[in-house]
Amino acid sequence: MSASDYTPPKVWTWNRESGGRFANINRPIAGPTHEKELPVGKHPLQLYSLGTPNGVKVTVMLEELLALGHKGAEYDAWLIRISDGDQFSSGFVSVNPNSKIPALLDRSGPTPIRVFESGAILAHLAEKFGAFLPAEPAARAEALSWLFWQMGSAPYLGGGFGHFYAYAPTKIEYAIDRFAMEVKRQLDVLNRRLGESEYLAGADYTIADMAVWPWYGALAKGLLYGSGEFLSVHEYTNVRRWADQIGARPAAQRGRMVNRVMGEPSSQLRERHDASDFDTKTQDKVEAAG
DSSP: OOGGGOOOOSSOOOOTTOOSTTTTTOOSOOSOSBOOOOOOOSSSEEEEEOSSHHHHHHHHHHHHHHHTTOGGGOEEEEEOOGGGTGGGBHHHHHHOTTOOSOEEEEOSSSSOEEEESHHHHHHHHHHHHTOSSOSSHHHHHHHHHHHHHHHHHHHIIIIIIIIIIIIOSSOOHHHHHHHHHHHHHHHHHHHHHHHHOSBTTBSSOOHHHHHHIIIIIHHHTTOSTTOTTTTTGGGOHHHHHHHHHHHTSHHHHHHHHBTOOSSOGGGOBSOBSSTTHHHHOSHHHHHHHO
């Protein structure tokens, strides 16, 4: 059936044969599918994640905090393989009832605190350590505005454009055109802002940059969905400048490696439990030892 032949039914029902790359984990109901407790490591912060753009936001933040000398930001990063349905375990659902990565369990106090949704985790960590979120009201409002801009905009990039352009079993011209138009508008919003400001919230690097960079920095560099030429990303020179500036930060480079399962083996640190893991447990070293 072509897109033009489709007529929505009076009542929608779940079609298990809908296809697509993620059809085996998509479902219209919440809650756990199986019983399994989450592992807990030795550090105050327990992160359950995957090295997708949403996961990278948090690992970059944690590595930046450690680079500043915040020892309380030490963390264990446990790999959640979403293609295998790990996010539907009873343990994971107890930390994030929405069954999405990343999820954080803050065990630094007498009672563990669960934090889910990447923006909420960034804000929690920024307030906990007094870093990467300005205290001055106007600057703070600017940083939070761009943080929430990302949270509201990225679904159009990922679930919208990315899905229909890269993953949908059927290429639908209307859907691709609609979301490509919106993504290019978003890139223009960023490009204009970064033409007048070094970082999104102003002169200082904040959680807003950490939230936006894994998505739109990768997009502007042609690294997301193989869509660089399709979206003419070379036009967004200010975004590309900003993406390179953040990408040159050692903490951002480390954060991008954590829970990563794709790309060059030397870029993958599938789980992180100690700072020394970057030197000894990247996938190339694991494969060489095995």
